[in-house]
Amino acid sequence: NAGVTQTPKFRVLKTGQSMTLLCAQDMNHEYMYWYRQDPGMGLRLIHYSVGEGTTAKGEVPDGYNVSRLKKQNFLLGLESAAPSQTSVYFCASSAQTNTEAFFGQGTRLTVV
Amino acid sequence: GQQLNQSPQSMFIQEGEDVSMNCTSSSIFNTWLWYKQDPGEGPVLLIALYKAGELTSNGRLTAQFGITRKDSFLNISASIPSDVGIYFCAGRWNSGNTPLVFGKGTRLSVIA
Numbered sequence: 001n002a003g004v005t006q007t008p009k010f011r012v013l014k015t016g017q018s019m020t021l022l023c024a025q026d027m028n029h030e031y032m033y034w035y036r037q038d039p040g041m042g043l044r045l046i047h048y049s050v051g052e053g054t055t056a057k058g059e060v061p062d063g064y065n066v067s068r069l070k071k072q073n074f075l076l077g078l079e080s081a082a083p084s085q086t087s088v089y090f091c092a093s094s095a096q097t098n099t100e101a102f103f104g105q106g107t108r109l110t111v112v
Numbered sequence: 113g114q115q116l117n118q119s120p121q122s123m124f125i126q127e128g129e130d131v132s133m134n135c136t137s138s139s140i141f142n143t144w145l146w147y148k149q150d151p152g153e154g155p156v157l158l159i160a161l162y163k164a165g166e167l168t169s170n171g172r173l174t175a176q177f178g179i180t181r182k183d184s185f186l187n188i189s190a191s192i193p194s195d196v197g198i199y200f201c202a203g204r205w206n207s208g209n210t211p212l213v214f215g216k217g218t219r220l221s222v223i224a
Binding site (some may be wrong): 004031033035040041042043044045048058090092094098099101102103104105106 | 118153155214
């Protein structure tokens with residue numbers, strides 16, 4: 001029972017590089033989310049999706065893009081990485097009628 | 113956006129002591145969730161609350177949905193070393209497509 005799987009688990013980028021974080025869920029959930037976690041800041045919502053083909057901005061969307069081409073996948077892209085994007089990124093998913101969100105293991109990203 | 117105030121930010125307690133933490137919101141919430149995050153892991157759901165006044169237990173954990181719908185608390189009884197971690201409250205202030213909002217977390221340390 002995989003649940004929510006994030007790839008990769010760790011990554012180091014140079015400023016200006018781009019990358020994509022992949023989130024996959026096997027629970028047939030409609031909702032998917034990307035959060036970032038920084039010390040003392042808790043979990044802040046970057047973008048979310050309420051279904052295949054839809055995306056919406058969260059609290060801190062700047063510098064990130066997302067795509068939900070398939071229901072089970074939610075991609076988070078950084079077009080030009082900045083040191084301020086050094087963080088731990090969590091993906092989560094939830095069913096449409098059930099508000100409980102299930103989280104992945106996280107991706108630790110360092111931008112130097 | 114909606115904000116959750118979670119307190120305390122951190123706690124140091126002796127093994128065997130009881131613990132209490134709470135969350136308050138500026139708006140009425142219709143869902144409260146409590147998560148625990150172990151080091152290097154994603155948050156894991158502990159308790160979900162859906163009705164004002166609801167009191168729910170999960171082993172040594174007890175959480176309540178405040179009757180004003182603007183607060184919730186989590187109690188841990190007879191703490192043990194594995195209770196160490198960060199506890200997050202999360203809530204949804206509206207039904208439908210509104211994503212969860214998270215508090216900034218309470219970091220719990222248990223001294224044996």
